[in-house]
Amino acid sequence: MPLELSKLDAEVDFPALTKCLFESYDNPLQNFVNVYFAPRGEDETAHEERLKEASNRFADWHANDPSSYWQKVVDTETGEIAGGALWNIHLDNPFAQPHSLEVTWLPDDGSRKFAEEFLRQYDIPRALVGQKPQVYLFIIFTSPAYRRRGVAQQFMSWGMNKADELGVEMFLDATPVGKPLYEANQFACIKENIIIPETETPDEAWKKIDSQVGTVTFHLMWRPIHGNYVEGKTMLPGNNE
Numbered sequence: 001m002p003l004e005l006s007k008l009d010a011e012v013d014f015p016a017l018t019k020c021l022f023e024s025y026d027n028p029l030q031n032f033v034n035v036y037f038a039p040r041g042e043d044e045t046a047h048e049e050r051l052k053e054a055s056n057r058f059a060d061w062h063a064n065d066p067s068s069y070w071q072k073v074v075d076t077e078t079g080e081i082a083g084g085a086l087w088n089i090h091l092d093n094p095f096a097q098p099h100s101l102e103v104t105w106l107p108d109d110g111s112r113k114f115a116e117e118f119l120r121q122y123d124i125p126r127a128l129v130g131q132k133p134q135v136y137l138f139i140i141f142t143s144p145a146y147r148r149r150g151v152a153q154q155f156m157s158w159g160m161n162k163a164d165e166l167g168v169e170m171f172l173d174a175t176p177v178g179k180p181l182y183e184a185n186q187f188a189c190i191k192e193n194i195i196i197p198e199t200e201t202p203d204e205a206w207k208k209i210d211s212q213v214g215t216v217t218f219h220l221m222w223r224p225i226h227g228n229y230v231e232g233k234t235m236l237p238g239n240n241e
C-alpha cells in the first residue's frame, strides 16, 4: 500500500506538511486562506517566509494544545507527504473557557481586525450546538497530485473510528470544496455560516483583505454518536438536549 497513514512527527514534519497544505488550498484557490496566513509576497523569499511563519505557528499551536492530533499520509515510494489532517479531540466542552486566536501573522492594522472578526464568526454556529465532548476536524487536505486516491478518506475513517471509540459526536466546518467528502461519509449539514466581517471604520488594510477574501460560506457538518444519521429521523444537536 503506497499511501500510508500515520501520526505526524512534530519534530520534523511541519515544514513539508505546511508546503503540502499551501499547494492543496491553492488548488483550487480558496480565498479564505488570506485570513489564516500572512499576505502573499512578490518573490520566492517572501513565499519562503510565509511558509516558515505558518509552519512554526502550526508547531507552536500543536505543542500548546492537548486536543491537537495531526496526521499525515505519506507516499512510501517517494517519501512525499500526500496529505494532512488536524483533529481536535475534545474530551470536554471545547467552549468552556472563552478563547480567541490572536492573529499575529497579519500586521497590526485593519487586516488583523478583519481576520479576528472572521474567526469569531467562524466559531458561532458550533458554539451554539457543540458545547460537549467531540472530535472536531479543523484542517484536511490532499496534495493536488494525489487527489481521488482515498487519502482524505483514510483520515476520515480514522476520525470516525476515534469518535466511535470515545462515544462522541463529530463536527467540522466545510468549505464547498470539502463538502462532497463529508457527504460521502454521511455527515449532516446543520447550519450555513456566511461570514461577513463588518466595521464602521474600515482602513485601507481592512478594505484590501475584505476584497481578497470576499464572501466565505462554511457549512457546519455533524455526525451523531456512532454515525447512522438518517435525515428527518435523527435528532439534530442543540442546546435543548
Ligand SMILES: CC(C)(COP(=O)(O)OP(=O)(O)OC[C@H]1O[C@@H](n2cnc3c(N)ncnc32)[C@H](O)[C@@H]1OP(=O)(O)O)[C@@H](O)C(=O)NCCC(=O)NCCS
Pocket (backbone or CB within 6 Å): 024, 025, 027, 028, 030, 083, 140, 141, 142, 143, 146, 147, 148, 149, 150, 151, 152, 153, 154, 173, 174, 175, 177, 178, 179, 180, 181, 182, 184
Ligand atoms: C477535499 C479533499 C481533502 C479531498 O481529498 P481526496 O484525497 O481527493 O479525497 P478522497 O480521494 O479520499 O475522496 C473520498 C470520497 O470523497 C468524495 N470526494 C472527494 N473529493 C471529491 C470531489 N472533488 N468531488 C466529488 N466528490 C469528492 C468522493 O465520494 C470520494 O470517493 P470516490 O473517489 O471513491 O468517489 C481535497 O480535494 C483537498 O485537499 N481540497 C483542498 C483543501 C480543502 O478544501 N480541504 C477541505 C476543507 S473543508
